Amino acid sequence: MTRYDVMRLLADARPDRLDPDPGSVPDPGTITAHPRTVTTRATRTVTTRATRRTRLVLAGALPVAAAALVAGALVLTNGSPNNPEAGTDGTKTTTARPDPRTASDLLLVAAEQTGSGTATDGRYRVRAYERGERKEVGRYAIMTRNAHEQWLATDPDDPSVEVHQYLGARPATPADEQVWRAAGSPDRWTEATPPGTKKIEHTVAAGPRQVEPLREGARRESMLLAGQPVTEAELAALPTEPAALRTRLVAKLRAGNGQENENYALFYAARGLITDLPVSAQVRAAAYRMLADVPGIELLGKVVDQGGRSGFAVAYTRRGDAGWGQIRLIIDQGTGSVLAEESWFLGSDRSSATLMSFTLVLRTGYTNDAAPTT
Template sequence: MTTRPEDVMQLLADARPGRLDPDGRPDPANYTAQSVTRRRSVPRRLILAGALPMAAAATAVALVLTGGGTDPVPAPPGSPAGPGSPGAAATPGSARELLLVAAAQTDASATATSGRYWVRVQEHGERKEVGRYGIASRLLIERWLASAAGDPNVEVYQNLGAAPVTAADEAAWKADGSPQQWTETGPKGTPPIVRTTAVGPRQVRAIRGLLPMMIAGRQVTAADLAGLPSEPGALKSWLTARLPQHADDDLFYAGRDLVAELPVSAAVRAAAYRMLADLQGVDFLGVVQDRQGRSGMAVAFTRRGDGGWGQQRLIVDPGTGRALAQESWFLGSAATPAGPGTLMSWTVYVRAGFTDEAAPTP
């Protein structure tokens, strides 16, 4: 595999949605993500291509990862392993309350800080339109990052197979004869892309050069992450100085990356949660489930793109402060009303943490 998922969201519709609140933004109550108490089917016709977000995990800053000029990285976040389960004692009723609870839980967390490898496992998914229905194209990505000289840093990729996204998509797929593969046009100059329901083999390759680490779509280094402040205001100032537009949506994406994707200390993650709690425009979506059925609570940032409304969601377990998933949703436009919204792409944080096991070999 030669390409990596990029953290972008492309909106391709034409006009303004009909369901707006007075300040011109959609009512977030209409767009709950995978609601535990109520589910709605979504439209099958869309002209939005969701993109797969991706960032890097890494090992402790005191450890120098060797080989191919690989960058040393700071201490990793706590493991988001296990199912999310909002506890009875943690019942936030707003985005701010949820994010502050997550910050407090992060401050109180105790995780292993050493091991032969830092391992991060994520499942990435993207909705693809095929005629009258959508399929989910899914990819599992593992990163094994060594703590000592002599051990290789490796990535493991596995195509998890495609399948209809929703119950409505599944019904349309069955009416279409339940095809087992689909072909789509590739980028100019490349062969067509074949997507299949079959699970592919695990592919292992060495990580060479600097580890790809991004904040809100901009490259950062291990030194950048090691120097991040652990006070919310200072962290916001650091991010604002790096982000081109200094907009709240950029800060939301940056905070999301820090709490969910990047190898930063627990203190920095807690500061990122507190920074998010003070941002304008962060909505509360209540109790939801991620794509693996784990329960959590979601916050979201909604914005209008060139042709329609899109929403980025972060699902958190308030009982542990762990990020469970992030999702990109299309909320529609006047030309393509999307009802409760359509999930276009997602990243599920399966697990992360240290292990003394040997890494897979290429």
């Protein structure tokens, strides 16, 4: 399987309207998206002000050293976006539940848990996450990792900042490591890129932590829902009843003239509400309940994400030109939180499974701490 086969597969795994122009080589960073949101506050009422769209990159299966680094830097007033009553460690005390038997079981439990909290506010809305990307570097593949923090001010007088750190790369799998060792265990690689584009170098060593102001232009970039731009007012007006939410999303999909399968499009849109967009706990709960009735979503059972956290995975699988692709959400049924999102390549006959990308949600919530400057 070549790099271009991989890129084609991942392009097929997202809604058609987001694909690059026909004939172009897709940019791995634009295959899926995680919008960034900014809020303003007036007389203690927090409203969404703007957003920055971020991009999900591809990944491999590596332990996550950044989890402690990033999570330890944040002290939030509500440790989980999907359960505002959770503590700063992202957990809460719950009664032991039996393992779900179906995807619907898991999604309904998650809806119950995520909808039980009330919204909070603070000086900043902070989201810490880790992204991974699988890169083909010749006869084997490597996994690159990057840590990200977003500090989005709820008051226009406060600066919004982004924190980035490249965490290094390693061979993707034990088989890749054997080839790497046979090649002399190089500590840097040049990624193959489309003709006429600049080569990209990756290293084993991590890079420096960088704190940058969030550009005003970037803050105005569209949040996306059902593949279409969405405003904070539209998000605030979303229904909290599953059938009504589905009707609203279908209308938005049709307004965008999307050609993808409606069930997949609903899965993708609900994923955004659950994991990315600044909506109420009640809207997230409605999105979970809506998903419980969407055909094609399957329960994969208990899994461990790339940070070593245990949860239950639900997935939507569809066929692309290069083979079968699958998007998975890993959910903690005790809190209703999405721990991670993963993209997998299952081959032409679904007989294999290669992890292509992941995003670990490490911490999300509000804080009154000052934003980092270094």
